[in-house]
Amino acid sequence: MRCGLLLLFACLLFAARPCAAERIRLDQLDLSSVASAWNSLGVNRSIRGRPLTINGTVHITALLLGIVFVSAYVGWRFVSVDPFGGIQVPGWLFPALIGALIVAFVTIFRPQTAHITAPIYAVLEGLVLGAISHVFELEYDGIVLQAIVATMGVSATMLVLYRSGRIRVTPRFMKGVIGATFGILIVYVFGWIASAFGADIRFWDEPSPLGILVTLGIVVIAALNLVLDFHFIEQAAADEIPRQWEWYFAFGVVITLVWLYIELLRLLSLFAGRD
Secondary structure, three states: OHHHHHHHHHHHHOOHHHHHHHHHHHHHHHHHHHHHHHHHHOOOHHHHOOEOOHHHHHHHHHHHHHHHHHHHHHHHHOOEEOOOOOEEOOOOHHHHHHHHHHHHHHHHHOHHHHHHHHHHHHHHHHHHHHHHHHHHHHHOOOHHHHHHHHHHHHHHHHHHHHHOOOOOOOHHHHHHHHHHHHHHHHHHHHHHHHHHOOOOOOHHHOOOHHHHHHHHHHHHHHHHHHHHHHHHHHHHHHHOOEOOHHHHHHHHHHHHHHHHHHHHHHHHHHHHHOO
């Protein structure tokens, strides 16, 4: 199915998500140590520079999401239906996907460039997201709006649960979520490699009880990654790490939100496919 093929490639793009989470965790340990050293030495803020704030990170996240939405609108318009009813996707879709993946890994391993690379990633990601969303909308009318509303609802719920203390981020929780995310990545990559050799083992793309259950589990892991993002940002603000890291943390939130949206889109399509 065309949607399944496009979605498989799109999910490969989120290889950056577990890598970003683990990289942020390790970098934050280093930055926290530096901040503690500054405090113990009495280095004042005028020398250290303006620190990262939660509000600043939220504003940059909103900016990046705005870029994603505008770019997605452009990508949406490039998908068309031919006279025979076939769905035509633009030829630049997969190059844009690969480009976004490359930019994402550059951002992860060179976080000091995030103020440049994160907007570029948002543009490329938006193009791909818009095209894929339109393909799904053509097959399942109204599904995109449902997925957007569901993403907003899940995100708000996770924020409330985290702020209220119902979900606490412990080292064990953190390692479990990151490990599960890496596991999902391995499953996606294995499924893609198998399909390249003609073996269709992607049972999670089938509108069966098992496929829906597995996809629901992936949605839960994606949502829990949001909790990690909230924790990383809150901890970074408390440690007063340098302000330029706001772009890096905002980039991580955008990756998670887009991944959550894609998985919800896929879950809704599985339910629709059962009708």
